[in-house]
Amino acid sequence: MISINKRFEAVVIGSSAGGIKALTTVLSALPHNFPLPIIIVQHLHPQSDSYLAQILGAKTRLTVKQADEKETIVRGVVYLAPPNYHLLIEEDRSFSLSIEGHVNFARPSVDVLFESAVYAYRDKLIGIILTGANHDGNYGVKKIKQMGGYIIVQDPATAEANAMPLAAIAATTVDVILPLVQIGPYLLQLVNRSTKDSHLFK
Amino acid sequence: MEDIETQNIELQLLLQAIYLKYGYDFRNYAKASIKRRIQHRMLKEGINSLSAMQHKVLYDIAFFERLLLDMSINVTEMFRDPSFYLALRKVVIPELKKFSFLKIWHAGCSSGEEVYSMAIILKEEGLYERTQIYATDMNEVVLKQARDGIFNISKLKQYTANYQKSGGLESFSDYYSAHYDHVVMNKALKENILFSDHNLATDGVFGEMNLIMCRNVLIYFNRDLQNRALGLFFESLGHEGYLCLGSKESIRFSEYSHAFEDVVREEKIYTKKSAHEEISAYD
Incomplete structure (x- = not known):
C-alpha cells in the first residue's frame, strides 16, 4: 500500500560523539513494522567495521545492516554508512559510496548523506540530528528544510555532546527539538499520523 | 525551492558537453556523487547555474582541468586496507609464483600509492623481476604524480603502520628517501611499471593479464558502466587470472557475477572461471 500521497518516505539520522547510545534509544522505541527506511551516518573510527550493526541490531526490532553499494533501499530497514566511506542516496533510491576527502573532518559525513537524500526524497524526508561534538549536518538540515522536509533535533541539554544539535538549530528553523527519550515515540507518531492523513485524502 | 528536474537536465547537458569537447565520459557515473562535486565546484567558483558552468567548461580549458580533478x-x-594486502600476499602471491612471467594491470591507479605498494610486495616475494605492471588512469595530472613517485611525508606514519599490518617483511623506510616535506620512492620500484593513460569508460581491452587491481573505482560508476568495466577486466584476464576490487565493491549484482568466483570473499579477491566452468555456472 505505497500511496503517492504519503507525507514521508525516508528518515535520515546524523550522530557523532555519544551517538551509539542515542541511536539505541531512538531505534528501540520503533516497532518491527516501522513503515520507512532509516539511513544513518554515525561517525566512527575508520577501522571499526561492522560492529555497530550488531550492537544496534541486538537492541531494536528492525533489521539493521551496513549499506551496500548499489543496494536498493527498502522500508523498515535501518542502514548504516560503512566506516571510512561517504554514503549517498541516488535518485532511484539506491546507495552509492565514495571515498572522496573528508567533509567537516568526517567520512562518512552527515552533510553528504543529507544533501543526496534531499535530491532523492525531496519534501518527503525526515532528518534527525542527535548528539555530536562537531558541526557536521548543519548544511544538510538547511537543504532538507529548503526542500520542504522535516527536521527533528535532539534537545542539546540531553545530548552527551551538544555542538551538533546546537549547530543544526542555528542553521535553520527546525520543526521540533526533543529530549532524547521522546524522539523515537514522536517519530513513530509523526509517521503514522501522516500515513493516516494520506488515507483520508485518497 | 530548487528545481531538481531542470537541474538534472542541466547536469546531463554539462556531462554531454564535456564528453563532446574533451572526450571524458562521465555520463554513466553514479549521479549523486558527481552532481555533488560539480555543484560544489560551481559554488566555489561563484557560478550560479550548471548552464553557466557549461559555457565556461566549453571555452575555458584551465577551468575544465580544475573541474576534472574534482570529478x-x-x-x-x-597499503590501503592492510587486510587486503595481507590476503594478497598469503593467498594470491603463492599462486602467481607458478608463472615464469607476470602481467599486472592496475586500473584507476590515481597518484600511484597502491601501485608502489604492489611493487614492494612483489620485490619482497621475489616476483618483481619477472613482472610487468601496467598502471593506468584517465587523469594525466595524477598519472604524472604516480610516475614521479613523490609523496607527502605527513602520511608516512600511517603508510608505515599499514605496511606492517599488511605483512611487510622489511623496514618500510628502506623503500624511500626523505627530503624535507616529501619522500621519493626508490627508482628500483618503478623499473617494471609502465604508467599510461586509459579510461575505463571509453578505452578497450588491455593484454593478457594475470592479475587486475581496480580498487574504489567502480563505486563511482552506474550499473551499466560497472558492467562495461567488468567486461573489460574479464576480457583482459588470462587463464586463472585474479581480479581485486575495493573492499565495499562487489561483482554480485553485476552481469559478471557468474563469470568469477571468490578467492577471498571478504577482501573482494576473485578469479576468472575457465570457459568450461562458466557454462556450467549458468545451468
Whole structure:
C-alpha cells in the first residue's frame, strides 16, 4: 500500500560523539513494522567495521545492516554508512559510496548523506540530528528544510555532546527539538499520523 | 525551492558537453556523487547555474582541468586496507609464483600509492623481476604524480603502520628517501611499471593479464558502466587470472557475477572461471 500521497518516505539520522547510545534509544522505541527506511551516518573510527550493526541490531526490532553499494533501499530497514566511506542516496533510491576527502573532518559525513537524500526524497524526508561534538549536518538540515522536509533535533541539554544539535538549530528553523527519550515515540507518531492523513485524502 | 528536474537536465547537458569537447565520459557515473562535486565546484567558483558552468567548461580549458580533478576522486593511500594486502600476499602471491612471467594491470591507479605498494610486495616475494605492471588512469595530472613517485611525508606514519599490518617483511623506510616535506620512492620500484593513460569508460581491452587491481573505482560508476568495466577486466584476464576490487565493491549484482568466483570473499579477491566452468555456472 505505497500511496503517492504519503507525507514521508525516508528518515535520515546524523550522530557523532555519544551517538551509539542515542541511536539505541531512538531505534528501540520503533516497532518491527516501522513503515520507512532509516539511513544513518554515525561517525566512527575508520577501522571499526561492522560492529555497530550488531550492537544496534541486538537492541531494536528492525533489521539493521551496513549499506551496500548499489543496494536498493527498502522500508523498515535501518542502514548504516560503512566506516571510512561517504554514503549517498541516488535518485532511484539506491546507495552509492565514495571515498572522496573528508567533509567537516568526517567520512562518512552527515552533510553528504543529507544533501543526496534531499535530491532523492525531496519534501518527503525526515532528518534527525542527535548528539555530536562537531558541526557536521548543519548544511544538510538547511537543504532538507529548503526542500520542504522535516527536521527533528535532539534537545542539546540531553545530548552527551551538544555542538551538533546546537549547530543544526542555528542553521535553520527546525520543526521540533526533543529530549532524547521522546524522539523515537514522536517519530513513530509523526509517521503514522501522516500515513493516516494520506488515507483520508485518497 | 530548487528545481531538481531542470537541474538534472542541466547536469546531463554539462556531462554531454564535456564528453563532446574533451572526450571524458562521465555520463554513466553514479549521479549523486558527481552532481555533488560539480555543484560544489560551481559554488566555489561563484557560478550560479550548471548552464553557466557549461559555457565556461566549453571555452575555458584551465577551468575544465580544475573541474576534472574534482570529478575524478584521487583519494588513495599506500597499503590501503592492510587486510587486503595481507590476503594478497598469503593467498594470491603463492599462486602467481607458478608463472615464469607476470602481467599486472592496475586500473584507476590515481597518484600511484597502491601501485608502489604492489611493487614492494612483489620485490619482497621475489616476483618483481619477472613482472610487468601496467598502471593506468584517465587523469594525466595524477598519472604524472604516480610516475614521479613523490609523496607527502605527513602520511608516512600511517603508510608505515599499514605496511606492517599488511605483512611487510622489511623496514618500510628502506623503500624511500626523505627530503624535507616529501619522500621519493626508490627508482628500483618503478623499473617494471609502465604508467599510461586509459579510461575505463571509453578505452578497450588491455593484454593478457594475470592479475587486475581496480580498487574504489567502480563505486563511482552506474550499473551499466560497472558492467562495461567488468567486461573489460574479464576480457583482459588470462587463464586463472585474479581480479581485486575495493573492499565495499562487489561483482554480485553485476552481469559478471557468474563469470568469477571468490578467492577471498571478504577482501573482494576473485578469479576468472575457465570457459568450461562458466557454462556450467549458468545451468
